[in-house]
Amino acid sequence: MRIGDFRESYEHDEAIWPTRVQRGWLGLLVLLLLCFPFGVNGYVAGVACLLGIHIIAATGLNIMTGYTGLISLGHAAFMGVGCYTTAYLAQRGVPFILVLPLSGLMAGLLGVVVGLPSLRIKGLYLAVATLAAQFILVYVFREWSSVTGGVGGVTIPAARLMGFELRNDHSVYFLIMPVAILLLIAARNLFRTRVGRAFIAIRDRDISAEVLGINLLHYKLAAFAIGSFYAGVAGSLLGYFYRAITPEYFTLELSIFYLAAIIVGGLGSLLGTIFGAVFMTLLPELLRVSVSYATQWAPGATSVLSSMQQIVFGLLIIGFLVFEPHGLLEVWRRIRRFFHLWPFRA
């Protein structure tokens, strides 16, 4: 039961974690995140790295789509832009501390270009435009061999931190995790200021937003820019993680994956983004484990793994949209309400 939650100043009221209990949990979480890699094997560390990357990418998409209402079917392509930029720069010896923001910037710039039509078109039409951009960018990835290595792909040298090469999943984790945390906090801050509020206003009722002095094109482009920036950084980290990628990674399927993540998790919520990313990261692993288990009595099971994944993804998206449109966040809120009010009923 939550009691004694008094705010005695506006600063306190506006803080992200106002209560001491929340800050306690936060401290515990930070400790867990720091110590985590030391107690687990390579596989789990790898999943954790992938989770961090997914969280960053999904956050970018949620800012664009969940908070600002700009539907993007091309998020994977922007990740690809970040990844290929990273490959290009890292191969030329640029240190990761510069490569990360530059890759993000490259993706962000492209995001602004793709977002330009949002001046004249909205909703469904904008979604189709991003879909076209997705296909065109993958085409460029496949054909511009001199820069992207074409269909065969490209390799990325390991990131170097103070002379150490981050070669295995355990070490790359310490590159990915702080970046993810920083970007999450930055996203949260965005929505404590006029920029974030403008995004939400555009989503809810853009005519009213204009009447309040919000320049729609400016802020829509800003949403595209920041969303693609996050995708670019995620793509860059992906490059340092896998160290070899091909264009086939950044297809429409991945864009839909991220859309599913933010819908399952909860549109327009950062906590929802985390839930969704965790869910969508663990799901393929869970499927793989259960299918390999099922081969005990159905030997042909592994061949249907990819179809199973497709079916489960699709059903998940449909299921959540029909039954729980606010996603896992709503489930979480219900649980929280129960504990806040306990022993009283909701």
Place this chain on the structure above:
Amino acid sequence: MPLDFDWYELAEYAALGLLAGGLQALIALGFVLVYKGTGVINFAMGEFMMLGAYFFYTANVMWGIPALAALILSLLAVALVSALIEKAILRPLSGQPVISILMVTLGLASALGGGINAIWGGGHTYEMPALLPRTPLYLGDVFIPGQMIWSFLLAAAVILVFSLYFRYTATGVSMRAAASDPTTAYVLGVDVRATQRLTWMFAGVVGAVAGIIVAAITNLSPALGGVALGVLSVIILGGLDSIVGAIVAGLIIGLLESLTAGYLGGKVRDIVPYVIVLVILLIRPYGLFGTREIERL
């Protein structure tokens, strides 16, 4: 133009393109029907096409049912599936924002695609029986494959039947009324829910027919589903809610794609529809014949 320019080549590409465009117009019709009826772009259209083709293959080749009966059976099956989808998934979501419905069709595409892969095998390419006569047509020295001619004629026939249906039958008119102004149509006694379900069933059937035709020409594989996304260029150029637009734009895009494939190669051809989409969205978003949406303030 240099005197030794190969006019026959141009004529062949153009003819092929226009004929292919007819098929694209048919697929576009499926999109337009759904958009007019329910205001969404059905991103699962490719999967409906696949369902039609795979159902037909199962009935005709695997079960040995004669072609015509198999055709009717598979169309009925697709109509049933569409009706179920509309009832179970789309009806509960009516009134929700665009992104939800868009995502649902994407989820549907994924689930259906996975289901098809699981049942019929994802890596397998099946050979369809010879449904369309292959006897070619010669206009002078210009070679036109028979299959293309027949696919065009079939597509044109289906489009014609639907156009007449919408224009002259009572149900057709009620569907148009419900699409244009559901509240007024409801007040006038049109069963708006039924027309929406019917719209989805028609769109599914149209997709299924198109899928069978495409499979007859290019054989049956999961790549069939990707054809539909390319047709997005047709509906964007023609206008999301215009059947006339679908026809005109289908022919134009078919022509453009064929010429590109012929002179610039297959890979460039694959990207042409998406470049066209971006260009049109930048200069004339509602397409050639689409109705401009006016926002009430």
Place this chain on the structure above:
Amino acid sequence: MTPAGPSSPASQAPVLEVNDLKLNFGGIRALNGVSLSARKGEITAIIGPNGAGKTSLFNTISGFYRPQGGTVRFEGQDVTHHSAHRRAAMGLARTFQNVALFRGMTVLDNIKLGGHTRLNSNLLSAMWYLGPAKQEEMALRREIEHEVIDFLEIDHIRHQSVAGLSYGLQKRVELARALAMRPKVLMLDEPVAGMNREETEDMARFILDVQEQWGITVLLIEHDMGLVMDISNHVVVVNFGEAIGRGTPAEVRGNPDVVRAYLGGAAEAAAPAGPAVQEVH
């Protein structure tokens, strides 16, 4: 820091001037050469039957419609071709007929959006937050709490989502948001539509306070004749996209054209049998 302003309507140069506005939608002529001016610090009411063009007039002044003829001048400047957000930055605020709050946000966040043009943070400073962004946010919060939330008596709902509020409260929040803009001109589109007696009196009191304490020029579309006659300094009657009468409430009430076109029996009903709204200070 309290907003200073004249304690009684001052007759000065018009702060908002509309000249011979013509607006067509396809074949429909929404505005047919309408002119009006709002003097600084006054409450100008715009009345007329449904479909007369009143909201179209507001939308043209706001900047959503480009007129086919005529001009809109704001503080002497020709803003006819300015975008809507630019006019807002110049000090033009408005509320909407159907409340246009942002349903995904709390009352406080909605009101803070009113202060958008007076803040400066961009993407980078917003993401960093500490420093200038935080300072201006806190300053805005204080200002809104002291000047707007207390003024409109909505402190008890400030953290609630607007989606659950009653209609009357929503209208008040919309007014709060407009006030947070510190506007020079405030356009209210049917501020008391759908309100009961008590809510109407509250809103009338707020509007008068806005005029007196903030010195804001108010433009008002209303059908509630009692309200219009009691609080306006100046009334413009619009029909078929034209102004068919103007003057003080008393003058307009007596104008035979106006009576014929619009007021009819309502003129007798609104005749002085006592003020419809009590002035409370």
